[in-house]
Amino acid sequence: MARRPLFAGQPLRALRQRRGLRQADMAGALGISASYLSQLENDERPLTPALTDTLIATFPVDWADLAPPAADDLAEALRGALADPHLSASPPGEQVERLARQFPDLARQVVQLHTLYTQTRQRLDMMDETIGASLAAGGRLPWEEVRDWFHHAGNYVDALDRAAEDLAARIGQGEPSPDIAQMQAWLAGEGVAVVWRGGGPVRRYDARARVLTLDSTQPLESSRFQLAYQVCAIALADGIAGIVAEAPLRSEAARHLLAVGLGNYAAGALTMPYTAFAQAARALRHDVDRLRQPFHTSFEQVCHRLSTLQRPQARGIPVFFCRVDMAGNVTKRHSATRLQFGRYGGACPLWIVHEAVAIPDRIHVQLAEMPDGVRYVSIAKGLVKPSGSYYRPSRRYAVALGCEAALASEFVYADGLNLASEEAVARIGASCRTCPRDTCDQRAFPPSDRAIAVDPAQRTHVPYRIVTG
Structure with missing residues (x-):
């Protein structure tokens, strides 16, 4: 069965106009000529699979809203499965289209296997939900x-x-x-x-x-x-x-x-109306302190609002937001990214949010990688809320905000980071109960789904070795 041509003139033009780009500017970002882009916008030529991949990589947030319906749902599902960060590299779009067209049963099996794999990982990540759950309240x-x-x-x-x-x-x-x-x-x-x-x-x-x-x-x-x-x-x-x-x-x-x-x-x-706030956030590249000024809001209020910018056709960049108290408890959390927080227990001790609690009123920036290989640029700031009385201690906590490193150009806090440096990356996890890293020196306890080995004759930073096989 031949693949139906994918014409996307109106979505392409809407994307370019939303970003305020000239045809030459957008064509340069996509690696094509301005005349070719003009033909695409006028539906004189269809999108190729390779150019579709480039659009997804270059404008991931905008294209997710504006993209026309996929001509081949199986090919799109296969493309998503093969783009999993645990795989070494995603094959070119033409190969994905050919596999879905010529071997549909095999393509469906791959998609189904990836779905089962994802569900299994989610079940493992949520094992700690049962810890501390109240049976009397129905779980x-x-x-x-x-x-x-x-x-x-x-x-x-x-x-x-x-x-x-x-x-x-x-x-x-x-x-x-x-x-x-x-x-x-x-x-x-x-x-x-x-x-x-x-x-x-x-x-x-x-x-x-x-x-x-x-x-x-x-x-x-x-x-x-x-x-x-x-x-x-x-x-x-x-x-x-x-x-x-x-x-x-x-x-x-x-x-x-x-x-x-x-x-x-x-x-x-x-206090932060959606349209005005979303436009300001993009124009200021999510500089929280600059966003506070026109809306007269606090640092935490701005961070929280940024995590809600999910309006269809007008989405902000996907971010995660959380608030952590002095004991490491996550008291607020939301993620529109692939990063998910542990539901119980403290956050990873290698994450900068803990340093921020100890050193308030300073923005800490970190390039971090989760066990699934996805990297994030995150910031954290310690905040102190006065109680108004000597006899009532001030409330102290930290808020964290971040996005995937692939969107670093939209996030002002990434400007001072060396995103290409492997040594600059902090390898963190959601929580020790679900983190599979076997070389972490600050692990509080082993992952709940792995066995450990103890050697009385040898001591490293932790008194056991996580069995990997």
Whole structure:
């Protein structure tokens, strides 16, 4: 069966215009002539498999949204399986097309084997989910249910995000996002009085008296976020309630937690409206400190918002985000990349996030490689939130943000790294329970799926050897 020609004029033109490129610029990036690109954009010539591969490699985020439907689903599935980073190299697109066309049964077997392999790895990676799980709660605690709900939603809630963006335009009156005075004025229009008081809860809303009390000792960015939360809780109440009602949660506590999580999500979308924020993020190459300025937000709020930019046809680059406390517990996490965090226990001790906790207010940068061979550029910054009292210790933690090294040109923090140096790469893992590395000197305990050997006559940095065969 001959492969159907793949014409992609409109998606190619949309991609070029989105990036603000001239035909000559885009043609140079793809290694073709401007006249050839013009023919492609006018559907006078089809895309070749080799040029499709180049588009995927050069514009992975944009092309994922704009690419036309594949002419041969089996070939595309085979291409994805053979692009697995555990394989030495992916064969040229022409060979993949030929294999799928001439030996379809063999191609399906390869795809199926890769699917089984991927599922097996995921099961191994999630073995530690059973550690610490509550049998009384049916295997998951309420906060775990809510965390998993956001994970399965891709950390993006389209209806709520768009509603918050529209609300920001109405309240902000042309500003990048609403300020404190504008949100207080909106609440006053709803009959809600705002009272500032030192100490006490960060935010407390008396629905009967319609009084919102805020802690005046918290940082300005935190006060603004809490105001935004209350605005969204009132203005978007029906939308939040509808999402909670449809969520497959098993306890009332989980439903309340999801409502709070959605309120926080909407507050982030109100203070950092999607379109303006996504455009600024790309223009500033994800420089968090520069992004804070027009939106008057905190370092953590910007990092978290960057992890939610998953709107179809307007996606940001895939990033991971997490927050780690002084004990190494991951208290927030989301990944739109292939990197997945361990669900229980501390993060890898070789990851810079731990150094950042100890040395706050400084951005630490690292080029790291996971056991699957995928490399990431990540940053971490230690943050201190004052308590407002000598008798209440400040809260200390670190946030981390990163993307795959293949997208380093979009990430300003990669500029000072030598991405080609093997010695500069930190070999890390998700957690010791699932990490297969057998030469790590800082391993806390062996992987849960591997045997160990102990030699009383020899001692290395760890008192055992991981059996690899």
